[in-house]
Amino acid sequence: MAAICVFCASSNTIEQRWLDLAADTGRELAARGHTLVSGGGCVGMMGAVADGARQGGAHTLGVIPQSLVDLEVADTAADELIVTADMGTRKNLMIDRSDAFITLPGGLGTLDELFEVWTTATLDLHRKPIVLVDPDGFYAGLMTWLAGLADAKFVRRAALDQVVVVNSVTAALDAVEAVA
Incomplete structure (x- = not known):
């Protein structure tokens, strides 16, 4: 069992398919016995992943700056909610x-x-797995740009290899579990 931090959109004006992906991520994380660490928000994909994790019985830890608590977007249903001074x-x-x-x-x-x-x-500074979920080529342009930076010697090729790029949540959790 690992504490897995999920980074994702907090916008609530995105397409439903992204909210569904986040909820599925939370449920799959819970089904595999992991803890969710999130940005502590209750909106957008961030809220959906936390709700999905809780539906599956996972422990949820949210970490949110006071400025976002003041905007009333804190995940007050989190099992543990830590409020910080800043981002x-x-x-x-x-x-x-x-x-x-x-x-x-x-x-x-x-x-x-x-x-x-x-x-x-x-x-x-850490040796923790980093996995990028790239459904439908969402991050393809970014990864192409970063490969170009490596070709131009602005980024070490080994640095690019530190991130595993997959197409699904299942593959992401498999990648994490293979090294965690």
């Missing part, structure tokens, strides 16, 4: 409390979290 503290605590990271589709905040755990892994 930087939030990300550090999520990294510390997680054994692995799965990134679902998302926007700038999701990318910020992905790059934070990826960068700290390349600096050997």
Whole structure:
């Protein structure tokens, strides 16, 4: 059993299929006996993954900055909700409390979290699995761009290899469990 941090969109104006993907992620995580670590929000995919995890009986840990609590978007149903002073503290605590990271589709905040755990892994500050779920080629453009950075020697090829890219939640959890 691992504490798996899931990064994903918190927007509630996205297509239903992304909310369904998040809920499925939470349920599958629970079915495999894992704990969910999330950004502590109750909206969008972040809320859906937490709800799915709880429906399956998983323990949920949310980490949220006070500024988002003030906007009334905190996942108050979380088994454990930690309120931090700022986003930087939030990300550090999520990294510390997680054994692995799965990134679902998302926007700038999701990318910020992905790059934070990826960068700290390349600096050997942790050796936790990082898995990117790329349904329907959602992240294909990003990965192509990053490969170009490696070709131009701005990014080490070994750094790119630290992230496992898969097409499904099942494959993501299989990848985490293979090394966790």
